Amino acid sequence: MTERRGIDPAFVVVAAGVSAALHVGKLPPAIPVLQEALGVTLVEAGFLLSLVQVAGMAFGIFAGLAADSVGLKRCMLAGLVTLSVAGMAGGFATAALPLLVLRAVEGFGFLLAVMPAPGLIRRLVARERLNTMLGLWSCYMPLGTALALLAGPLVMQRTGWPPWWWAIAVISFGMALWVWRAVPADARAAKASAALAPLTGSAGSAGSAASRGTSGTTEQSPGHWHARLARTLAARGPWLVALCFAVYSAQWLSLIGFLPSIYAQAGVAPASMGVLTALAAAVNMIGNIAAGRLLQRGVRPQWLLWAGFVAMAAGALAAIGEVGGIGLSPALRYAGVLLFSTLGGMIPATLFTLAVRLAPGDDTVSTTVGWVQQWSAIGQFVGPPLVGWLAARVGGWQWTWVATGGCALVGMLIAALLAERKPAGPGRRWG
Secondary structure (H helix, E strand, O other), X not given: OOXXXXXXXXXXXXXXXXXXXXXXXXXXXXXXXXXXXXXXXXXXXXXXXXXXXXXXXXXXXXXXXXXXXXXXHHHHHHHHHHHHHHHHHHOOOOOHHHHHHHHHHHHHHHHHHHOOXXXXXXXXXXXXXXXXXXXXXXXXXXXXXXHHHHHHHHHHHHHOHHHHHHHHHHHHHHHHHHHHHHOOOHHHHHHHHHHHHHXXXXXXXXXXXXXXXXXXXXXXXXHHHHHHHHHHHHOXXXXXXXXXXXXXXXXXXXXXXXXXXXXXXXXXXXXXXXXXXXXXXXXXXXXXXXXXXXXXXXXXXXXXXXXXXXXXXXXXXXXXXXXOOEOOOHHHHHHHHHHHHHHHOHHHHHHHHHHHHXXXXXHHHHXXXXXXXXXXXXXXXXXXXXXXXXXXXXXXXXXXXXXXXXHHHHHHHHHHHHOOOOOOOOOOOOO
């Protein structure tokens, strides 16, 4: 295979995550269009938002086990191709049911595409860059979502929703080709890492892929998958990180995912709606990148988690809360949305780093990330339908902050428990 020079393969991995996130972000701006074209109900719209997470909800940890066995790059390529095929087919749907089924297939592809990424990044970068690159990786979802929210209304106004589905499918296929050319093959990376191992020293060194458990003989140990599974599920750290990610993802997708519908109900013009929602998703990257930098400088993870959850609770209350039918001004409501997303962005960056640090062994990093991804998917599956149901029951969005605020409170409690955990494995550290 010819290796592309001049572009850091770790950045290609991040770009692959962004292309996968486009499939999640393409739906929110399409909900009003689909309601009109296919007769999709509000509850069905909630499931369309969350069904992309079904595969992750059911098979996240097993996908992590498979990636530890068959190779991270191969897993990512399979996911990108699956997203491309399912997205292309989805553009031909003429009713809600086939679109729902294909969203579930897209969810399987999304899982395969994004789950191996932290392990790949850990294999590709030096330890002094790891926190920063994992912070950058955590931008994949808000960046992909923001791009989709911004471009979606403009494309659909001119072409309708099917070409929008097809365009994103083509992007995923092109990204698969780029990953195939730019990212080192699993086996070759293992050989190179083994050659570097005597120079890099400790088992925790980011220069040694063999010690990371992301490739080579450590990675490809299918006979020991049950041992890796048992060790991951027996460790407290992966459970806490996973549950914390679940309550974060539930509230973030619930508010950001329904923003176009909230704006449409308020009479906001489609063009303005797309820009406002895209900006709300994009500012999440500020928190992602800031958390990576702060962790690199030694700030303790639990402080970042607490700050993020407090900001999300306060931001959601300001954005959609009302007392006696009266809420804040539109400008202050939108400021609440920006607060919710910006400081909330510190949470996923911190949790991705904790997932790598608290894995029970270097050969269980992808398995741990798969478990975290599984619970993130559970949160995203449960959150939007619950919020949609609550909005339908009370006749508006004014009480949905109760659900998101409850998630934030649980997240703060889990963060307190995470403060007691220490990095697992030799050579690992918090800083």
